[in-house]
Amino acid sequence: MNAELTFLQFLQSLHSPMLDGSMGFITRLGDSGILWVTLTALLLVFRKTRRVGCVLAAALLIDAVLCNLLLKPLVARIRPCDILTEVQLLIPHPDDFSFPSGHTAASFASVTALWLAGKKQWAMAALPVGVLIAFSRMYLCVHYPTDILGGVILGAACGWAGAWLVKKAERRMAIPRS
Secondary structure, three states: OOHHHHHHHHHHOOOOHHHHHHHHHHHHHOHHHHHHHHHHHHHHHOHHHHHHHHHHHHHHHHHHHHHHHHHHHHHOOOOHHHHOOOOOOOOOOOOOOOOOOHHHHHHHHHHHHHHHOOOHHHHHHHHHHHHHHHHHHHHOOOOOHHHHHHHHHHHHHHHHHHHHHHHHHHHHHHOOOO
């Protein structure tokens, strides 16, 4: 058995009713990026935070395309719960592939976007939430550690791309056309 599966089996030994409930709740915060999409929508409503909302929206859109439409089907990695069949899933079995972790990618796209949009304190507050969401995916045995690492890297890159795209758009709109 490889090291990733061994680690996931170790995590299974940590299960308790309190942790199971907590991890189920935490992972649901990342379902369909709902926490980050809600934050984005709130930021877009207010003029004062609209630019940050645009950066976050761009990052999450890029992430959704790259992670869910491109990488997951391309890599087509089966989930660890499909290999460790003795594991009792505490959440519904995900319908898509395992690599990269979409929950993690959306979380780290959001954290990076917040940081690069100048909201460093918000990013630092969001970081532990993103880490917990990522950990919950391994605890629940629906992602390998390398899925999480891939999600962190992809998410950070998407956060950077979202910030870059908004900055580029701002420059274009500021230059008068002749």
